Amino acid sequence: MEKPFAITLDVGSSRANKTGSWRTERAVYVDRLPPCNHACPAGENIQQWLYHAEEGGEGYERAWRQIMEDNPFPAIMGRVCYHPCETSCNRGQLDEAVGINSVERFVGDEGIERGWRVKVEPSSSGKRVLVVGAGPSGLSAAYFLARLGHAVTIRDAGPMAGGMMRFGIPKYRLPREVLDAEVGRILDLGVGLELNSEVTNVVEAIADGGFDAAFLAVGAQIGKRAYVPAGSAAHVLDAVSMLHDMEGDERPLLGRRVAVYGGGDTAMDAARTAKRLGADEAVIVYRRSRERMPAHEVEVTEAQEEGVLMRWLSTVKRAEEGRLVLERMELDETGFPRPTGELETLEADALVLALGQECDLSLVEQVADIEVEDGVVQVGPNMMTGHPGVFAGGDMVPAERSVTVAIGHGKRAARHVDAWLRGAAYEAPPKHEIASFDKLNTWYYADAPRTHRPRLEAVRRQTTFEEVVEGLDESNAQFEARRCMSCGSCFSCDNCYGVCPDNAVLKLGEPGEGYAIDYDYCKGCGLCVAECPCGAIEMVPERH
Amino acid sequence: MPEQQVKFFQTGSFAVGNRLLDPEQRSVQARMERSNSLTCGHRACQGCGEALGARFALDAAMRATDGNLIAANATGCLEVFSTPYPESSWQLPWIHSLFGNAPAVASGVAAALRAKGRTDVRVVGQAGDGGTVDIGFACLSGMFERGDDVLFICYDNEAYMNTGVQRSAATPPAARTANTKPLGDQPGNVFGQGKNVPLIALAHELPYVATATVAELRDLEAKVERAMDFHGPRYIHIFVPCPLGWGSASRDTVRIARLVKETGLFPVFEAEHGEVVGVSKIRRRVPVEEYLKLQRRYAHLFRPRRRDDVIARLQAIADRNVERFGLLTDPDQAAAMPGEATDLAGLEAGADEPPERAAEETNLMRLLSETHGSPR
Numbered sequence: 001m002e003k004p005f006a007i008t009l010d011v012g013s014s015r016a017n018k019t020g021s022w023r024t025e026r027a028v029y030v031d032r033l034p035p036c037n038h039a040c041p042a043g044e045n046i047q048q049w050l051y052h053a054e055e056g057g058e059g060y061e062r063a064w065r066q067i068m069e070d071n072p073f074p075a076i077m078g079r080v081c082y083h084p085c086e087t088s089c090n091r092g093q094l095d096e097a098v099g100i101n102s103v104e105r106f107v108g109d110e111g112i113e114r115g116w117r118v119k120v121e122p123s124s125s126g127k128r129v130l131v132v133g134a135g136p137s138g139l140s141a142a143y144f145l146a147r148l149g150h151a152v153t154i155r156d157a158g159p160m161a162g163g164m165m166r167f168g169i170p171k172y173r174l175p176r177e178v179l180d181a182e183v184g185r186i187l188d189l190g191v192g193l194e195l196n197s198e199v200t201n202v203v204e205a206i207a208d209g210g211f212d213a214a215f216l217a218v219g220a221q222i223g224k225r226a227y228v229p230a231g232s233a234a235h236v237l238d239a240v241s242m243l244h245d246m247e248g249d250e251r252p253l254l255g256r257r258v259a260v261y262g263g264g265d266t267a268m269d270a271a272r273t274a275k276r277l278g279a280d281e282a283v284i285v286y287r288r289s290r291e292r293m294p295a296h297e298v299e300v301t302e303a304q305e306e307g308v309l310m311r312w313l314s315t316v317k318r319a320e321e322g323r324l325v326l327e328r329m330e331l332d333e334t335g336f337p338r339p340t341g342e343l344e345t346l347e348a349d350a351l352v353l354a355l356g357q358e359c360d361l362s363l364v365e366q367v368a369d370i371e372v373e374d375g376v377v378q379v380g381p382n383m384m385t386g387h388p389g390v391f392a393g394g395d396m397v398p399a400e401r402s403v404t405v406a407i408g409h410g411k412r413a414a415r416h417v418d419a420w421l422r423g424a425a426y427e428a429p430p431k432h433e434i435a436s437f438d439k440l441n442t443w444y445y446a447d448a449p450r451t452h453r454p455r456l457e458a459v460r461r462q463t464t465f466e467e468v469v470e471g472l473d474e475s476n477a478q479f480e481a482r483r484c485m486s487c488g489s490c491f492s493c494d495n496c497y498g499v500c501p502d503n504a505v506l507k508l509g510e511p512g513e514g515y516a517i518d519y520d521y522c523k524g525c526g527l528c529v530a531e532c533p534c535g536a537i538e539m540v541p542e543r544h
Numbered sequence: 545m546p547e548q549q550v551k552f553f554q555t556g557s558f559a560v561g562n563r564l565l566d567p568e569q570r571s572v573q574a575r576m577e578r579s580n581s582l583t584c585g586h587r588a589c590q591g592c593g594e595a596l597g598a599r600f601a602l603d604a605a606m607r608a609t610d611g612n613l614i615a616a617n618a619t620g621c622l623e624v625f626s627t628p629y630p631e632s633s634w635q636l637p638w639i640h641s642l643f644g645n646a647p648a649v650a651s652g653v654a655a656a657l658r659a660k661g662r663t664d665v666r667v668v669g670q671a672g673d674g675g676t677v678d679i680g681f682a683c684l685s686g687m688f689e690r691g692d693d694v695l696f697i698c699y700d701n702e703a704y705m706n707t708g709v710q711r712s713a714a715t716p717p718a719a720r721t722a723n724t725k726p727l728g729d730q731p732g733n734v735f736g737q738g739k740n741v742p743l744i745a746l747a748h749e750l751p752y753v754a755t756a757t758v759a760e761l762r763d764l765e766a767k768v769e770r771a772m773d774f775h776g777p778r779y780i781h782i783f784v785p786c787p788l789g790w791g792s793a794s795r796d797t798v799r800i801a802r803l804v805k806e807t808g809l810f811p812v813f814e815a816e817h818g819e820v821v822g823v824s825k826i827r828r829r830v831p832v833e834e835y836l837k838l839q840r841r842y843a844h845l846f847r848p849r850r851r852d853d854v855i856a857r858l859q860a861i862a863d864r865n866v867e868r869f870g871l872l873t874d875p876d877q878a879a880a881m882p883g884e885a886t887d888l889a890g891l892e893a894g895a896d897e898p899p900e901r902a903a904e905e906t907n908l909m910r911l912l913s914e915t916h917g918s919p920r
Contacts, residue, residue, distance in 0.1 A: 010630060012630055014626065014627075015584055018585070019587070443558065443802065444558045492563040493559035493561055494562075495561075498571070501592045501596040501599070503582075509576075511561075511563030518584070523591075525797075526591070527596075527794065527797055529795060530799060
């Protein structure tokens, strides 16, 4: 072609100019660990299941299946978990934490209602594992072992499965239909359950039953007895037995005025249960102050709303018929309570002791290489006791005692048992850096206050064992799920693709298929990093 | 404002895209098939706001016209970094002539199209602030007056950046440039009248006048698209930070554009036929200092000693804009934020009606009606 006057070169595209050579730092996509996932004692991938739940409809089933990868009890979790995920949720620093627990409950209830199931190949490994204890830890271990292809038998000394979820947590927090449905789903995987079958010596039980390994999770079911001088007519009982008896045919007789001694969640449960059994007055006596109470805030608040009274900084000196003698305490500089010598009386027909729980470890007493210290069994990082092939978890090992922790132990132990059975060692994948609040650009998150679950109004809940906290419905569950900021995990918002002045971010496909950086043209300005809402891109120094 | 049309609660529509959104509602910049009117390999600095603004605006215009678009460009950074001979970054018909005549060239292209009966092809003229408010101003004024069918876009980075950061009539007070007293104890541009071309365009009662920033993509795209609904002269003024000239970090370009609006220093509005029909409300109001301290051109207000007197004068400009344009949702707005709706019906994509365009009579409208008679 003949060129115009004074033109000697053909027209070219600026794409010939590879501006990537200007770069001193490059943008790189990363996955950071959302703080909720990091805080979850059961290791749930919360961000991921909320991501599915945000879609609604079929997304709920995907959310449910994602939870089931890490925790077989979504509906139970949505009721009894103390949700450390919400405590650590970055959104709490913006407006209010995402109501993860309430969405989990909604998803869990959908799972029960719609009969969703996970599939396993029955006993493909040929190995047999004994699980002792049908509480949350044992059931969790059984579930994961079954999914890994092992034949599992659970033995429990009690008459029903569920452990402390049945005999410790009151119905108004965990309706038994929910418990039965989620436990039943595990048994449907082909897990054997032998009830009223106490294991007295674990090593013998393994040998006699031809098992290849065992997981012990007997829980902490014995109420600690503190010495309280009591007259012969005084009515003193312990909270664990009282809550246990609630599952029997005869409800415990407590009288009109009930005092509960202790400041943990069990004390709250006992006082709230006493109210429901007809007590006019339920008083919690605790030797320290409210700030130092080990009970979870939500339990204390709900108990107070129901009319449970609190006597802080008090100890029980002695119990007499119809009354208690209390001693006032004061906190010293270190926050330790010390007696003041001031006495007072509290009218009470019964004294319920909620001073902590201990484990019945008789099943390992005769096993020389299993070490017991401070009333709990010592285990290695792989959850194995000193005896090869015998693993332990839940309340009977040193850890925080909660249902969710116990479930997490069950999962971890299952992975280690599985590896051990194959003569290998399980190595958890390395954890990513945490997606802390400062990594986010929260401008992009629309303001949206949290949807609180309705609660049964106070008068009604004082007298019934109906569930106190009602669930979300579909629309507000989705609303709540969509409040998730997806910390550290790309959620396909297209911001990087949009804000690059050099078109150096390539969109690879539909949402979810991700992006790539075209390093031929990326000048390393860092705009994509600064404008990524969720902190899923970082700048790293360029290699030269 | 249009960017609020869809509520997701996770990111709203503040982000460029959203996977939960119906594909038709996605922004132009979220689309894989966007035209990338200004393609890779251009020589704009790292984090260039002008390159970003030009692609945002032209891609939206290309979509609105099905690709039947011609652009006339003034001299300036945008021209220099995109077309070093013989390369071009432009993926649309594009013409450059001189620094001062871009509006006239655009008018000529529009006249030629009219003469040829090509009603399907639309024309965009574009320039930086120098080419618009100073050198090209006479041509722009003529284009407005003659009623030429051109959308003129000014990418305002508040100085002559291409030649080494010299002051323009759009340089804000107190900003330091290469020729606004770089030395001495009172550096920075003087407090003066300036030349507010969006308001000058408004006074011409053009069919459409709007301001926008590169921080509000959806708003910007909606305005370009709206502008294409009209014929005759239209004007859009886009605030585009310049990391080099302003001494800001390249990663902060969008952040600075966000802050200029949130402080009130740059009012974001749109007007049709001389009436302001919409104002982009401040979402989280911040003092001007938040905006100033990210930029070295204002460093002399903080070091060696803090110039609270100067900062207060700049704050007064922002406050006046807030008052004049009605930039707050709620007059008591200090910490209060908009969008605190608990309306669950809004969950469905697109279910939210766009919040009412600010139809209430603002001081600006009063001002204009005093100047131009009562609103029609």
